[in-house]
Amino acid sequence: MTHSLGPTSKLIPIPILLATGVGFTACDPQSAQDLPVVQTEASLRPIQTCAELETFLEDTAVQEMRVDLEAWNRGGFWFDVPEAGGDLAAGAPNAGRDDSAPSDFTTTNTQVEGVDEADFMKNDGTRILVLSGRSLYLVRSWPPQDLAVSERLELDGWPLEMFLDEDGRAIVFSSWWPEIDAQGDVACGPWGCGVSRSFTRVTVIDTTDDLLSVERETFLPGSYVSSRRIGSSVRVVLRENLGRPSGLRYWPENFQGDPSTDRDAFEAAMAELKAENERLIRAQSLSDWIPQAFMRVGGTDRNLDRPCTSFHRPTASSRLGLTTVATLDLGQTTPSLNQISVLGEVGEIYASAESLYLASPHWWWWPEEGQTTHTYIHKLDIRDPSRARYAGSGGVPGYLHNQFSMDEHLGFLRIATTAETWRTEATTGWRRETSNRVTVLGNANGQLIEVGSVTGLAEGEQIQSARFVGHRGFIVTFEQIDPLFTLDLGNPFAPRVIGELKVPGFSSYIHPLDADHLLTIGVDLPEPDANGQVDWSQRAMKLTVFDVGDFANPTEKFVQRVGTAHGWSEAGWNHKAFNWFGARKMLAIPFADYLPASSDPWGSFVSDLRMFEVDVDDGIRFRGTLDLADLFVTSRYDRWSWRWSPWVRRSVMADDYVYAISDAGVRVADMRNPTAPIATARFDPVRD
Numbered sequence: 184m185t186h187s188l189g190p191t192s193k194l195i196p197i198p199i200l201l202a203t204g205v206g207f208t209a210c211d212p213q214s215a216q217d218l219p220v221v222q223t224e225a226s227l228r229p230i231q232t233c234a235e236l237e238t239f240l241e242d243t244a245v246q247e248m249r250v251d252l253e254a255w256n257r258g259g260f261w262f263d264v265p266e267a268g269g270d271l272a273a274g275a276p277n278a279g280r281d282d283s284a285p286s287d288f289t290t291t292n293t294q295v296e297g298v299d300e301a302d303f304m305k306n307d308g309t310r311i312l313v314l315s316g317r318s319l320y321l322v323r324s325w326p327p328q329d330l331a332v333s334e335r336l337e338l339d340g341w342p343l344e345m346f347l348d349e350d351g352r353a354i355v356f357s358s359w360w361p362e363i364d365a366q367g368d369v370a371c372g373p374w375g376c377g378v379s380r381s382f383t384r385v386t387v388i389d390t391t392d393d394l395l396s397v398e399r400e401t402f403l404p405g406s407y408v409s410s411r412r413i414g415s416s417v418r419v420v421l422r423e424n425l426g427r428p429s430g431l432r433y434w435p436e437n438f439q440g441d442p443s444t445d446r447d448a449f450e451a452a453m454a455e456l457k458a459e460n461e462r463l464i465r466a467q468s469l470s471d472w473i474p475q476a477f478m479r480v481g482g483t484d485r486n487l488d489r490p491c492t493s494f495h496r497p498t499a500s501s502r503l504g505l506t507t508v509a510t511l512d513l514g515q516t517t518p519s520l521n522q523i524s525v526l527g528e529v530g531e532i533y534a535s536a537e538s539l540y541l542a543s544p545h546w547w548w549w550p551e552e553g554q555t556t557h558t559y560i561h562k563l564d565i566r567d568p569s570r571a572r573y574a575g576s577g578g579v580p581g582y583l584h585n586q587f588s589m590d591e592h593l594g595f596l597r598i599a600t601t602a603e604t605w606r607t608e609a610t611t612g613w614r615r616e617t618s619n620r621v622t623v624l625g626n627a628n629g630q631l632i633e634v635g636s637v638t639g640l641a642e643g644e645q646i647q648s649a650r651f652v653g654h655r656g657f658i659v660t661f662e663q664i665d666p667l668f669t670l671d672l673g674n675p676f677a678p679r680v681i682g683e684l685k686v687p688g689f690s691s692y693i694h695p696l697d698a699d700h701l702l703t704i705g706v707d708l709p710e711p712d713a714n715g716q717v718d719w720s721q722r723a724m725k726l727t728v729f730d731v732g733d734f735a736n737p738t739e740k741f742v743q744r745v746g747t748a749h750g751w752s753e754a755g756w757n758h759k760a761f762n763w764f765g766a767r768k769m770l771a772i773p774f775a776d777y778l779p780a781s782s783d784p785w786g787s788f789v790s791d792l793r794m795f796e797v798d799v800d801d802g803i804r805f806r807g808t809l810d811l812a813d814l815f816v817t818s819r820y821d822r823w824s825w826r827w828s829p830w831v832r833r834s835v836m837a838d839d840y841v842y843a844i845s846d847a848g849v850r851v852a853d854m855r856n857p858t859a860p861i862a863t864a865r866f867d868p869v870r871d
Contacts (some may be wrong), residue, residue: 207685218498221545224630226576227525236491237469239526243503244427244464250548251433254458260667279729284308284325287766288837292694292758298534299412301344301356302759304833305842312353312390312834314342315846315866319355319388321395322864327840327851331863336395340384346412351391352398352513354417356407359384382474383407383421387512394472401487401520403509404474411534415514416568418539420532423505423524426471428463432456471506475519476478479682487520494524495573499559500546501527508539512569525561530582533589539563539571540596550613555604556582560589560596560624560631577631587758588691590651595675596624596631599649599658618642619660624676635676637870641666647705649692655734657701661689667706682735688728691755694763699732700799702763704755704772707744722748724755726770726795726803743795743803750776752793753832757795764799764836769806769854770795771834771841790830792843794857809857814847814865 228237233454253613288308294299303314309325310333319342321334341357347353405423412418423608435452442449469491472866477488506529510521530542538863545557559578565573583589589597599621608614619640635755648659656670656678667690669682687710690703707725711717727742745752754761754772762771791810797803811831833844840861841854848865852858 184749186217190261218548218551219546222578224627225497225499225559225578227497227561227573229573229854230494230496231490233469233491236494237472239496240425240503241288241465241467243526244425245461247503248431248460248464249457252453252460253461259508266343285837285840287764288331289762289835292761292763294758295532295535297413297536298667299346300759301346301354301410301412303342303344303346304835305345305353306835306836307347307351308391310390311344311842311844311849312347313844313849313866314345314355317342318867319345319353319395320864320866321390321393322391322849324835324842324849324851325837327837327861329863330849330851331843332866333393333850333863334395336388336397336869338384338386343407343757344410346410346417346442347390348412348415348513350513351389353386353388353390353395354412354421354511354513355384355386356410357384357386358382358407359402372579373514378386381406381424383419385417385419387513400479401476401511402479403476403507403520403522405505405507408506408529408645409532411537411539412565413534413565414568415512417511417513418534418565418571419509420509420529420541421507421509422529423473423507424687425473425503425505426467428467428471430463431460476509476522478520489522493522493666494526496526497543497559497561497576499543499578500548501543501559504528506541506543506670507636508541508563508571510565510570514568519569523563523571523573530558531586531588531592533586534565535591537566538574538590538591539565540589541591544582545578550605552607553600553604555580558582560625562596562631574633575629577624577633579620579624579633581618581620584646584649585756587651588646588649589793590656592651592653592672593675594626597651597656597658597672597678598622599646600622601645601660616643617645619644619646619658621656621658621672621678622668623672623678625675635674637670637678637680640668640680647689648691648693648703650695650701652695655731657693657731659690659703659705660695664711665689665793667737669731669737671734682731682733682737684729684739685736686727686739688722688725692758692761694758694761696728696763696765696797699730701727701729702770702797703727703729703732703754704761706755707742718750724750724752724774728797728799728803730799740799741802743805745793746774746776747778750774753830755816760833762834762836767836767839768796768798769836769841770797771836771854772811773831773833773843774808790845792831792834792841794841794854806854808842809843809852809860810848811843811845811847811850811863814845814850814863 202765234754253777291302305312311322311324319336323333339763340357342357345355375841383403387398389396408420408422410419435456438452477484507524529706533540541561543559561576562574564574565571581602590597602618604616606614614768620638623635625634644660644662647661654673664685667684671681672678673744688703688706688708692704696702707723709721724745726743731737752772752774774793778787791808794806831843835842850863852860
């Protein structure tokens with residue numbers, strides 16, 4: 184019998200104490216033995232009934248509420264473990280196309296070949312689609328001299344990212360709030376609309392014939408986290424805002440005394456408050472906790488089945504939350520949606536062609552001497568394009584820097600983490616110790632088991648970037664000097680460090696150029712002085728070519744500093760802004776800087792696209808800039824969708840041409856002379 188979410192009668196929950204440490208007792212956590220321990224054999228257990236699902240949600244919510252309130256009794260604070268949250272699509276050859284299209288062009292820079300990642304801009308060689316404010320713009324980009332906006336479609340909610348598939352369909356992900364439909368206009372910005380419960384609106388749009396026509400929309404409960412596309416199969420990762428009851432309070436309003444002196448009265452008031460909060464939590468029905476997903480076709484809404492058996496609960500400690508992976512198979516004649524949900528937090532995600540991994544931080548209720556951060560990894564099998572299936576779980580010490588900290592190769596997951604251990608200290612209260620490692624996990628009977636590891640990398644530092652390419656790995660850590668480690672991962676049971684190179688500064692993104700060279704972006708800093716201090720006024724962004732042909736002795740072959748001490752590039756932390764065109768040996772990065780002060784703040788602000796020719800034999804040469812300053816300086820810049828927009832944020836290169844993309848529009852130039860624009864397609868300023 185299949186149980187589904189819907190209006191339910193109130194169920195009387197029975198508290199469950201699990202041997203794994205995730206169960207809850209009736210008392211508050213007062214001592215070390217109450218703390219949840221790290222699970223060496225973590226797993227996800229499928230929910231069997233709706234009653235079990237409701238009980239788990241209520242028990243977890245009650246425990247968190249008690250933990251939060253107990254902080255007042257302790258007179259201290261607690262901390263959360265930091266979240267996480269060949270190999271590249273450098274160019275898309277199109278030899279079979281005629282002269283009406285470029286012979287080669289760049290697409291979104293992704294981590295894994297064949298696994299597309301959503302972005303606010305997509306292109307197919309002749310057209311560029313851009314989300315700006317609440318509109319989707321279709322820009323005809325080829326031939327370059329005819330660059331122009333062909334079509335604009337205004338979307339409900341707040342558009343975030345999209346895909347453009349091989350059939351010319353745009354799949355747009357937007358934040359959407361039911362209160363807006365019910366109440367009319369609600370003040371919104373890029374960070375939300377100040378309403379209680381959000382949905383992710385998935386809009387499928389036909390873009391053929393340069394027209395934008397909505398085919399259907401799916402409304403998924405929760406906030407958009409990330410997504411991946413493999414062919415017709417789209418996976419959406421959501422962080423759901425569970426419907427906690429209104430009226431929960433975290434301070435006893437009927438207590439008027441001083442908690443430090445009137446302890447008995449304060450604790451009595453707190454006990455009364457906890458009891459009232461628990462009553463409110465347990466009075467909720469399951470439909471109050473978890474909203475219903477639905478699909479809209481031709482103006483008609485249809486609820487989508489969400490059986491309680493699609494939920495999984497962790498055996499390890501995690502904060503109350505709900506992470507859902509929704510699969511939309513656009514290749515089916517009848518639109519379909521399949522969801523699998525994990526009752527816990529989500530950090531970083533990573534997807535290969537066969538697997539999707541969710542990283543979830545272990546939750547310590549209280550800080551204790553010697554606690555070390557820990558991350559659980561849950562693996563989903565995504566070989567079936569219509570659904571994702573749970574395949575196993577494991578864990579590693581530490582936390583992940585970003586998605587590049589994970590990589591799957593020949594069935595093994597390699598994962599780079601920074602482990603933090605907290606120590607008490609008389610002067611500062613807490614002292615953080617860090618250590619870095621690479622762990623290899625193998626899947627055996629539903630468990631992700633450690634089969635090999637490299638530990639003790641750069642004690643006292645933390646990982647700034649990681650990249651795995653086949654059987655090789657590259658790790659960059661930083662405190663004051665940047666060590667680049669090269670690792671041999673050919674034997675997953677015995678990974679080992681092969682080489683190490685120390686240079687000032689650090690690399691924040693690593694991009695393989697060929698078998699022997701890496702191109703990185705990061706921060707350049709001078710050497711520390713005799714006292715170990717670094718002059719940060721001399722910092723700058725930098726591009727570096729590393730020669731790793733001699734794997735045991737990597738070298739810094741070429742370095743190019745970019746901008747002033749105030750400069751930065753989104754490509755430094757977002758790989759989608761890093762645009763490498765191997766066919767032309769050209770790199771384009773968006774860049775922003777502040778020049779010496781002027782009376783006009785926009786006169787000192789610089790945002791442009793910077794072009795570099797990169798040759799592993801001849802070095803890095805700056806080729807010029809392409810900016811759109813006239814578009815936003817002369818417009819009402821306070822009406823754009825981001826606070827400092829419209830920065831130049833993305834680029835496309837096609838044959839000998841480069842396109843700079845921002846909220847204000849798209850501009851094209853010959854990449855050999857980028858300072859001389861050929862054509863510009865302007866967007867409308869965002870309106871409330």
